[in-house]
Amino acid sequence: MCLALPARIVELLPAAEGVIDLGGVRKRISLELVPDARVGDYVIVHVGYALQKLDPAEAERTLGLFAEAGLLDDAEEAA
């Protein structure tokens, strides 16, 4: 059951719930499993529950790794 999406928390609601936004779509989900999540945080959402917070710094680092493969590529072509 792997389908899960990274979405931004736009509102906190009582009873450990919140509203998340993905590409302009909003849904009410449970934040029970990530109690320290705040508005503006990104969370991985699965079957109506946030499972984990997404670390933006790590996301950038990962994108950098992808690009690095490209740089090596260019370097080899230039060589």
Added chain:
Amino acid sequence: MSKIRSDYVRPVDFKHGRVDMSHGGGGRAMAQLIEELFVRAFANEWLAQGNDNAAFSVPAGRMVMATDSHVVSPLEFPGGDIGALAVHGTINDVAMAGARPLYLAASFILEEGLPLATLKRIVDSMARAAHEASVPVVTGDTKVVEQGKGDGIFITTTGIGVVPPGVEISGDRARPGDAILVSGTIGDHGVAIMSLRENLTFETTIRSDTAALHGLVAQMVQAVPTIRCLRDPTRGGLGTTLNEFARQSGVGMLIREASIPVRPEVSAACEFLGLDPLYVANEGKLIAVCPPEDAERLLAAMRTHPHGADSAIIGEIVADPHCFVQMETSFGGRRVVDWLTGEQLPRIC
């Protein structure tokens, strides 16, 4: 003593009343409902005559007939309702032959207990749609089923039209090299419905795209009389319609994911719901196949019409004995766009 008018008939209570078995009984109650609701809303000479049929002359030429049943739930949704769908759907089916739609028939199966206010809203919506499209609803029928045996209301519409001379449009006419075009963003209608069911909300509400396309088709046929195929991708979406054409014509296709217009919110909603936009229903879009040399001209003609503003060329017909519809993904690989399996169930996995 107060004066009681001898011809007083208590009007139908559209505010608080509900459909009951007498409305389908063939008696006075039914006649009154028909008079005060349907005849009044559709407002045309045929219904005013009060027959069980409608008589009219038709221009010479090839006739086209089409029929559609509508069972959508919920009955009302952002952008439309079952009534508008029923009118647009059949007008579009007739128009997809390149024909000018002339007349509609509408039959209703009402569930006992349906609020008359809801029925009135739906019928008024149908009347508006028919009037805007200049295609009158000239005859109809009403039945009532017991509570629990119908989803509120089922509507079946049948329409006829006439094809201008020299126009031959059919799903089996696609040839290798032909261009494939779509008239706008896909997935809007299906997502509007599913989102209501799943309690998704949107920053900008996604509205059903239900629309009558005969005006767009007329413009297209005038600009490019050599159009080979036309169809509106309703249930089963773009993917299904392309496969239908492929099978009917005995050809394959190659389309480009990056060219297919999809609204970002529809895309995001599909991610959430585990749906593939390629298979989501549309109610105001069409797919066209035309000779390659006419593609740019057809695109330009479509884009000038309000219902074709976001038109795009999405691919071409290829020779393929297996009739696969292949797609170049935005990612760069290639995959098959197959027939839809069963009903598209939202994925969790």
Added chain:
Amino acid sequence: MKYVDEFRDGALARRIGRRIAAEARSDRSYHLMEFCGGHTHAISRYGIKDLLPDNVKMVHGPGCPVCVLPIGRIDSAIELATRHAVILCTYADTMRVPASNGLSLMRAKARGADIRMVYSAADALRIAQDNPAREVVFFAIGFETTTPPTALVIRQAQALALTNFTVFCNHVLTPAAITHILESPEVRELGIVPLDGFIGPAHVSTVIGSQPYEYFAEEYRRPVVIAGFEPLDVMQAILMLVRQLNEGRAEVENEFTRAVTRTGNERAKALVAEVFELRRSFEWRGLGEVPYSALRIREAYADFDAERRFGVAYRSVADNKACECGAILRGVKKPADCKVFGTVCTPENPIGSCMVSSEGACAAHYTYGRFKDVEVRAA
């Protein structure tokens, strides 16, 4: 969509593909198993194989919890809905899985059983609250990603003192399945199935962390790279695996650092441990009995256990003789190797579980890739 679109960039994908081709040594091949239905689906949907060199081969593992659910458990679910007349709430994925007597949940529903598709466990709880006079059973399936939500609703049901809500628990565990594959004769002794490394599941790992995989790397000397869900994540993970294999390393690396830490989600793990305990053994479709691979509800929450309340007896049912799902799930065979693939067994009429779930190897191949079989044969 932020954190989604950037990870689907085609141009970057091709570059990573070229890097993989440059670094993959020409004197060997690389057999990499992805163990996550989401990865199987992503690989097919994005045509990732098109971007890999020929000597890097992807093997589909049993990462689809629908695919590994034994027929007997579906039969039990159908029995709950028909014989016991409960409202059976299920994720949509299970509806079409073929069970015994030509039935499926979908067909049982057509025959009048009250079976409802839900998007979330919370929906099932709500149905129980809205229907106090009816028994409501939630058909819980899934790996460690889906288990914490089930734990939560059981606790909520207890807090609400609901008497009409139970869970039919079929949660299974990832590390146990990986061990089982690595221990299978084909892999361990006979060497029939070369398995050089694993792409670790994305969302399971957000919950359990990267630590549980360290055992495989050490004990079986195979590298594991945990990959995110998007196609670029998968490509990058493949590159990292190729590098490990070239350098003779067998470590656990984490490509999905934006969501996976070494320990995962402690709160979710604690909740699961409170509500569930290990079953000594559980049958997996295609793998047979696998020890300590599944969960059941603890005694403390017995009131919410459908198996206890309804006395559900389990009967093991063998797969159709022609069905090769077992071999396919273990990576021993490919969909095209199965005699009934694409003919008798299609997504419309599935014989086995690999074809039912869109993440099953057979369904994914049929839906997205079977045109390649034809091209190969025609050549």
